[in-house]
Amino acid sequence: MEYFVQQLINGLTLGSIYGLIAIGYTMVFGIIGMVNFAHGDVFMLSTFIALIILMILLPIISTSMAAVIFALVVVLILGMVLTGLWNWAIERIAYRPLRGSFRLAPLISAIGMSIFLSNFVQVVQGPTNKSLNALIDGGFCLATDVAAKSCLFHTKSSFGVTIAYKQLLIMVITALLLAAFWYLVQRTPLGRAQRACEQDSKMARLLGIDVDRTISVTFVMGAALAAVAGVMYLIQYGIVGFSDGFVPGVKAFTAAVLGGIGSLPGAVLGGLIIGLIESLWSAYFTIDYKDVAAFSILAVTLIFLPSGILGRPEVEKV
Amino acid sequence: MAMTEQPHTQSDASTKIRNAAIEGLKFAGLLLALSIPILVLRIDSDIDHRPFLAVRWQLPLWIAGIGFLVRFVTLALTSDAPKKASTPWNLSPNTTRYLSYGGIALLALYPVIALALVGPAGSIKWIDNFGIQVMIYVMLGWGLNIVVGLAGLLDLGYVAFYAVGAYSYALLATVVLPKYAPFLMPWAFWICLPLAGLLAALWGIILGLPVLRLRGDYLAIVTLAFGEIIRLILINWDVVTSGYAGISGIPRPSFFGLPFTASDNGFAATFGLEFTPLHRTIFLFYVILALA
Structure with missing residues (x-):
């Protein structure tokens, strides 16, 4: 039981990260109907940017708790801005010229961009994995068998349950960002423009919406969320390599499809489900095949439930 | 006729070059902004596996410079006339x-x-x-x-x-x-x-x-x-x-x-x-x- 609860907590943390990446997929797919395959690598790039900024700030970080929080805020903001700029440039260079071309052209271009980004980072930062010392230590103890420890529950089982502060931080930030973006898309003029472009971009243009600008903003927003996910990934795992973009990217896409592509809460829900399945699978079956499990879910979802859990059934546009 | 045409085209050419220069500078600025964190600082580790940041300033400047030149030259040399749609090679069945x-x-x-x-x-x-x-x-x-x-x-x-x-x-x-x-x-x-x-x-x-x-x-x-x-x-x-x-x-x-x-x-x-x-x-x- 304790083991299960611990895996549940780990899975929810992982799922939050997937959910944040999945929002980027879902927003871009919603607005231009394109699978932005490079999104996973944008996430990887943002992790590297965050790591570099954190390393610049390292002398301050060791001083106090307030300094750590300050550093995190700086990293989040700078990372969001820089990654947004990257994704804006990618959209301008690789996707916009292909708009209106045949349907699969942007997808192929995105795959090319994905390969470019991971190789670029490999060349520029070197092929070894980069690590970072744990920023936030400790956590709440939920259950333990050690009598001396102050804890919520005492059990006889040898497995303890802890929820690390960083896991708590990740979940809280995901929830906050989901609320903020939900508000942005549902209640502001920008979100209205985005939804208009999503429904009918030609009509939106006739009504005076700058479609190109709206699409650019969507890409920047998606990249900003990927940057947040990158910082969270760094806090949670403390290690990143140039090839770490593809698999989280595909899993986040799975999450987006599972939750219903085009729907923001759906993306986070899908992310949580994928995270839970992955950590429970690793805990009870075999860790070797956890990616196989994720890919199988992707295939099964796409084949049997293409509109997802929270998505609306859509007429197939071929 | 020729006398009146001359200054007009000249100013046209100079504005074109100025525009191309501005576009080139914008492009170079974008490249700089994109490359500064990830290119200038490289995460390396020393002999004790302690990570440190290696600094290299020249690389992004070179990239930005080359980007400026490419953008400037392509914009300055291309004509303003609308591009002709490129046609695929039309090979006769025999040739293929x-x-x-x-x-x-x-x-x-x-x-x-x-x-x-x-x-x-x-x-x-x-x-x-x-x-x-x-x-x-x-x-x-x-x-x-x-x-x-x-x-x-x-x-x-x-x-x-x-x-x-x-x-x-x-x-x-x-x-x-x-x-x-x-x-x-x-x-x-x-x-x-x-x-x-x-x-x-x-x-x-x-x-x-x-x-x-x-x-x-x-x-x-x-x-x-x-x-x-x-x-x-x-x-x-x-x-x-x-x-x-x-x-x-x-x-x-x-x-x-x-x-x-x-x-x-x-x-x-x-x-x-x-x-x-x-x-x-x-x-x-x-x-x-x-x-x-």
Whole structure:
């Protein structure tokens, strides 16, 4: 039981990260109907940017708790801005010229961009994995068998349950960002423009919406969320390599499809489900095949439930 | 007339150059902004594995400079006239036919040409590394053309069947045949080749049946997922595929039962030729060519 609860907590943390990446997929797919395959690598790039900024700030970080929080805020903001700029440039260079071309052209271009980004980072930062010392230590103890420890529950089982502060931080930030973006898309003029472009971009243009600008903003927003996910990934795992973009990217896409592509809460829900399945699978079956499990879910979802859990059934546009 | 036209065009040209310069500067600024954190600072670790940041200032400046020049020159030299839509090469059917015949003839003569130009010792590199590699890509391209080109289905997991074929051949020839039909071993290549093809086709049917309900982007993603699944299974299923170590000692192809070895009953001895590994590669080259 304790083991299960611990895996549940780990899975929810992982799922939050997937959910944040999945929002980027879902927003871009919603607005231009394109699978932005490079999104996973944008996430990887943002992790590297965050790591570099954190390393610049390292002398301050060791001083106090307030300094750590300050550093995190700086990293989040700078990372969001820089990654947004990257994704804006990618959209301008690789996707916009292909708009209106045949349907699969942007997808192929995105795959090319994905390969470019991971190789670029490999060349520029070197092929070894980069690590970072744990920023936030400790956590709440939920259950333990050690009598001396102050804890919520005492059990006889040898497995303890802890929820690390960083896991708590990740979940809280995901929830906050989901609320903020939900508000942005549902209640502001920008979100209205985005939804208009999503429904009918030609009509939106006739009504005076700058479609190109709206699409650019969507890409920047998606990249900003990927940057947040990158910082969270760094806090949670403390290690990143140039090839770490593809698999989280595909899993986040799975999450987006599972939750219903085009729907923001759906993306986070899908992310949580994928995270839970992955950590429970690793805990009870075999860790070797956890990616196989994720890919199988992707295939099964796409084949049997293409509109997802929270998505609306859509007429197939071929 | 000419007097009045002159200043006009001149100012036109100067504004154009100024605009091009501004655009170039914008582009260079963008490149700088993009590259500053990730290019200037490189995460390195010292001898005690403590990470530190290595600084290099020149690289982004070079990139920005080159970006400015490229953007400036392309903008300054292109005319303002609307671009003509590029037309694909319009080859007459006859030309295409001659081209493909020529290509086949070139491929057929390729080992001979390589032999004649660089001799037996030098040509093994050209036939083995380049010729056979090229032919493998030709085969792959052929298959992909059927799926993507003729059927219009973007299959990103196509290499999975390449892997299935390779592993079927390797497993059949190293595990199944020696156990159940050792007397067939000289013919291993010729038996396993069609079997591997059949197995890959079987997998194509198994994966294709559910997948073909999808179209477009989703099809591409699902095939990509299947490709990854097969790759991961091949890596992780140690008992059968021996994982990252791979399978070695796969029987080489034989000349319809005659092995390409230096032994007495080998290909070279039978035909009274001097032994060289070149025979095998040349033979393999023509096998692929014939199949294609």
